[in-house]
Amino acid sequence: THFGYRDVPVAEKQKLVGQVFSSVATSYDLMNDLMSFGIHRLWKRHFAAISGVRAGDRVLDLAGGTGDIAALLLPLVGERGEIVVGDINAAMLTVGRDRLTDRGLVKGVRYAQLNAQALPFPDRSFDAVTIAFGLRNVTDKQRALEEMHRVLKIGGKALILEFSQVRQEWLKPLYDFHSFQVLPRLGRLFAQDADSYRYLAESIRKHPNQETLLAMMDRAGFAKTEVRNLTAGIVAIHRGYRV
Numbered sequence: 001t002h003f004g005y006r007d008v009p010v011a012e013k014q015k016l017v018g019q020v021f022s023s024v025a026t027s028y029d030l031m032n033d034l035m036s037f038g039i040h041r042l043w044k045r046h047f048a049a050i051s052g053v054r055a056g057d058r059v060l061d062l063a064g065g066t067g068d069i070a071a072l073l074l075p076l077v078g079e080r081g082e083i084v085v086g087d088i089n090a091a092m093l094t095v096g097r098d099r100l101t102d103r104g105l106v107k108g109v110r111y112a113q114l115n116a117q118a119l120p121f122p123d124r125s126f127d128a129v130t131i132a133f134g135l136r137n138v139t140d141k142q143r144a145l146e147e148m149h150r151v152l153k154i155g156g157k158a159l160i161l162e163f164s165q166v167r168q169e170w171l172k173p174l175y176d177f178h179s180f181q182v183l184p185r186l187g188r189l190f191a192q193d194a195d196s197y198r199y200l201a202e203s204i205r206k207h208p209n210q211e212t213l214l215a216m217m218d219r220a221g222f223a224k225t226e227v228r229n230l231t232a233g234i235v236a237i238h239r240g241y242r243v
C-alpha cells in the first residue's frame with residue numbers, strides 16, 4: 001500500500017497523516033464504535049475520570065480533533081477553567097467544534113491548529129496536557145513529549161491514552177484477527193477506505209509499548225511516570241509530572 005511510512009521522508013509522512021484523517025473525519029465516530037464495540041467511549045470516560053483535572057485548570061488536549069476528550073474535561077475545569085483543543089488537521093478541528101457547539105459546549109473551550117511537535121505556547125502555561133489516540137500518529141514522539149513537558153506548569157501533568165501492547169496471551173490471536181481481517185473490511189464497508197484502517201493496525205503494532213513509552217517520558221524530563229493498562233493492555237494510560 002502507499003502507507004509504507006518507514007521509507008517516507010518526515011515532511012511527506014506528516015502530509016500523509018493529514019490526508020488519512022481528512023478522509024476519515026466524517027465517518028470517524030461510526031468507525032470507532034464498530035471497531036471497538038463502543039468500548040472507546042468507556043476508555044475515554046475512564047481517562048477523564050482518573051485525570052485529576054480540577055476546577056480552574058487550564059488544559060491542552062492535543063490531537064483533540066473529535067472534541068471527545070474536551071467534552072469530558074470541560075465539566076471538570078468549570079467556569080474558571082479552560083480547554084485548548086489542538087489538532088494538526090483543520091477538518092478534524094471543525095468536526096470537533098461543530099460537535100461541541102451542538103451540545104452547547106462553547107464557553108471555556110478554544111481551538112488551535114498546531115503540530116504536537118512544535119507547540120505554539122510559552123513554557124509553563126498549562127496545568128495538564130492530554131493526548132488521546134494521537135501520539136501514535138506523531139512522527140517525532142520524543143519531541144512531542146518534550147514539548148508537552150515544556151508547556152506544563154511546575155506540578156502539572158501529562159496524560160496519554162493510546163493503544164499499547166496486549167498483555168494476555170489468549171487474547172493475542174483474537175486481537176490480531178480483529179486488527180488485520182476485520183478492521184480493513186469494516187473500513188471498506190463503512191468508510192469506503194480499507195487502507196486507512198490497515199494503516200491503523202500497523203501503526204498500533206509499531207507504537208512503543210508500555211515500558212518503552214515510559215522510558216521516553218522519563219527521557220523527556222517527566223517525573224513520577226506510571227502506566228495503567230485498560231482491557232488487557234489493548235490501550236494504556238501513561239502519566240507523568242513536571243516537577
Ligand code: SAM
Nearest residue numbers: 063064065066087088089092115116132134137
Ligand atoms: N483525540 C481524539 C479522540 O480520541 O477521539 C482524536 C484522535 S484521532 C485518532 C488522531 C488525531 O491526531 C487526528 O485528529 C489527527 O489530525 C491528529 N494528529 C495527527 N498528527 C498530529 C500532530 N503531529 N499534531 C497534532 N495533531 C495530530
